[in-house]
Amino acid sequence: MNLLFARLDRASWNKVHTAITIALGVGWLLDAFEVTIVNNVIGVFRDQWHLSNLQASWVLSIWFVGIMFGAYVFGYLADRFGRKRLFVVTLAMYGTFTFLTAFAWNYPSLMVLRLLTAIGVGAEYAAINAAISEFIPARHRGKTNATVMNFWSLGAILAALVTLFLINRLPPDVGWRAAFGFGALIALCAGLARRYIPESPRWLAAHGNLNEASAVVEQVEQGRFDSRARGNGRPRQAANTPDxxxxxxxxxxxxxxxxxxxxxxxxxxxxxxxxxxxxxxxxxxxxxxxxxxxxxxxxxxxxxxxxxxxxxxxxxxxxxxxxxxxxxxxxxxxxxxxxxxxxxxxxxxxxxxxxxxxxxxxxxxxxxxxxxxxxxxxxxxxxxxxxxxxxxxxxxxxxxxxxxxxxxxxxxxxxxxxxxxxxxxxxxxxxxxxxxxxxxxxxxxxxxxxxxxxx
Missing domain, CATH: 1.20.1250.20 (MFS general substrate transporter like domains)
Structure with a gap:
């Protein structure tokens, strides 16, 4: 098994590594985009629905409650069912609920949709960082993981530009809705890209799927995505892991x-x-x-x-x-x-x-x-x-x-x-x-x- 992982660490950087970095980095971009957009339009929510300062602050705070729940619970699920399943499901969850947020009709509906969106983003934290660590050669692991998280700053910059050139030029009740719809569109594109990322070979090996893990390592070494070997097998009991x-x-x-x-x-x-x-x-x-x-x-x-x-x-x-x-x-x-x-x-x-x-x-x-x-x-x-x-x-x-x-x-x-x-x-x-x-x-x-x- 260690020889298999040594092959991962010896692999030259190629388009598979680049694609994984970009496709997973979008998760951090969306988190920053969402947080920054809400900070920019919190005043619109306050005026539109006549919110008190406490109610307005909870629009921000509910996000952290969702992140907390999503990171912890879905972190376990990513260990149980695999990185690939989770980083596809969580992005779909984010995209669905941020799209629905664009149609929020009052304060309670906004709060529920914000909570559900945040759970999806919190789940991304665990699945993405685990997957990046397990795919990337040891000599590149630190800077690649950091590069993925640098998408956060790109998301914040994108949100500022959307605020300046979209939200501020539309009627108040329309601008924030368009911004959430824009975020859902980005999530859809990223989700399509993530479908081609294979399962983590280290996760597969830890759960007894050595043949599939070897097939994924071969993909990475050759710098190609092979639809016949994406590592979607069910986990089997491994010697060092309770089933x-x-x-x-x-x-x-x-x-x-x-x-x-x-x-x-x-x-x-x-x-x-x-x-x-x-x-x-x-x-x-x-x-x-x-x-x-x-x-x-x-x-x-x-x-x-x-x-x-x-x-x-x-x-x-x-x-x-x-x-x-x-x-x-x-x-x-x-x-x-x-x-x-x-x-x-x-x-x-x-x-x-x-x-x-x-x-x-x-x-x-x-x-x-x-x-x-x-x-x-x-x-x-x-x-x-x-x-x-x-x-x-x-x-x-x-x-x-x-x-x-x-x-x-x-x-x-x-x-x-x-x-x-x-x-x-x-x-x-x-x-x-x-x-x-x-x-x-x-x-x-x-x-x-x-x-x-x-x-």
């Missing part, structure tokens, strides 16, 4: 056998989710009004800031397989904390141009940090638990995304903006500190086969 392991059995095995790895994944994801979503929520609620940024300029503000994010993600993608995970990740998180302090200093000037420059730099560091984290904790779990481990780490992280805006708002209201920004910086330091014991005792994933990561 039909239940949801709770998977979770219990993670906690009992890999507690420190699960803790690392959970802390890294909690840190980045609290820091990243806290940054954007605090910017919109407190900083932009304080420096008098007009509503018409806000999309440009995010567009420029996400160009910085893309640069941060590309930089990290280059560093992961050169400097390694143990250096790249803690440095990126520490720089993200420093970026928040730069935002605090820029806010004190009351000049929106300094704030824009500081936000662009802060977003560069923030995006670089979370993009460095996902490849790191995606590769430290064994194949039969990988998707569940990723999903559980993401589920814990969404607690940070859910709670950080509330905590920052409370601190800013009672103590002022500067203490709140100090709290925001401390969120990022959680991830930096979590990497310290891993630096000394953990496994460095740079260029190391996945099978060697869990010995």
């Amino acid at each position: 039909r392991a239940t949801f709770w059995m998977q979770t219990r095995e993670l906690i009992e056998r890999y507690p420190w790895r699960l803790a690392l994944g959970s802390l890294l994801d909690f840190s980045e989710a609290a820091g990243y979503y806290g940054l954007f929520a605090f910017l919109a609620l407190f900083i932009l009004p304080a420096v008098h940024v007009s509503t018409h300029f806000v999309p440009w503000f995010y567009l420029i800031g996400n160009v910085g994010a893309l640069l941060g993600g590309v930089t990290v993608a280059l560093l992961l397989d050169r400097a390694g995970r143990k250096l790249t990740v803690p440095i990126a998180y520490a720089l993200a904390a420093a970026g928040v302090l730069l935002m605090a200093a820029a806010t004190q000037t009351h000049d929106w141009r300094w704030v824009l420059a500081a936000f662009t730099l802060a977003n560069l560091f923030a995006t670089g940090s979370w993009i460095s984290a996902y490849p790191t904790f995606s590769e430290i779990f064994p194949t039969h638990l990988r998707s569940t481990g990723i999903g559980l780490s993401v589920a814990v992280g969404r607690l940070g995304a859910f709670g950080a805006p509330l905590a920052l708002t409370a601190v800013a209201t009672h103590f002022g903006m500067m203490p709140a920004l100090m709290l925001l910086a401390s969120f990022w330091l959680i991830g930096a500190l979590a990497m310290v014991p891993w630096y000394f005792r953990g496994v460095e994933g740079k260029g190391v086969p996945l099978e060697a990561m869990c010995r």
Whole structure:
């Protein structure tokens, strides 16, 4: 079996690797597109359906509830039924419900459809990151996983452009509906492409399907998609994997056998989710009004800031397989904390141009940090638990995304903006500190086969 995986790691980069990277990266693009679009049209929902501030905030918060549920539950399903089935089903789920969101007729219907859409996106987190880790040669694994997640910045940039040139030029009740329909169209195109991606050979081998795993490895080596060998066989019992392991059995095995790895994944994801979503929520609620940024300029503000994010993600993608995970990740998180302090200093000037420059730099560091984290904790779990481990780490992280805006708002209201920004910086330091014991005792994933990561 190890010889089979060694063939995967020796394979030259070819069109199969490129196609997998693009087809799976669209999932991150859609997540960013959805989140950014809703942030841009939340005021329209408030006016159209006469929502209170609490009701409007729940339009954003319900997304994290769905992500949490989808990542954890569908993470287990991806380990149980395969990566391919899940990353096709989850994209179909996202596309269907975001399309239906375009026809939401009132606040309750919007909330239900947002929740169901978010479950589909949360499921993507686990299935996509597991699949990328298992297909890509070890020497390219870090930068490819990071490249997939750089589609997030592309999605945010696309959402800003759609807001500027579509939503803002249509009647308020029509523009947001057209945007959700546009997202469904992208999902449809990506779903058609994903149909040709084979099942993960590592997942097949872990479930006893060695002949199918060998056929998929041959596809990858030859750089072709073969419809007769996509690896869709039913799982058979493998020697090291309990057949039909239940949801709770998977979770219990993670906690009992890999507690420190699960803790690392959970802390890294909690840190980045609290820091990243806290940054954007605090910017919109407190900083932009304080420096008098007009509503018409806000999309440009995010567009420029996400160009910085893309640069941060590309930089990290280059560093992961050169400097390694143990250096790249803690440095990126520490720089993200420093970026928040730069935002605090820029806010004190009351000049929106300094704030824009500081936000662009802060977003560069923030995006670089979370993009460095996902490849790191995606590769430290064994194949039969990988998707569940990723999903559980993401589920814990969404607690940070859910709670950080509330905590920052409370601190800013009672103590002022500067203490709140100090709290925001401390969120990022959680991830930096979590990497310290891993630096000394953990496994460095740079260029190391996945099978060697869990010995």
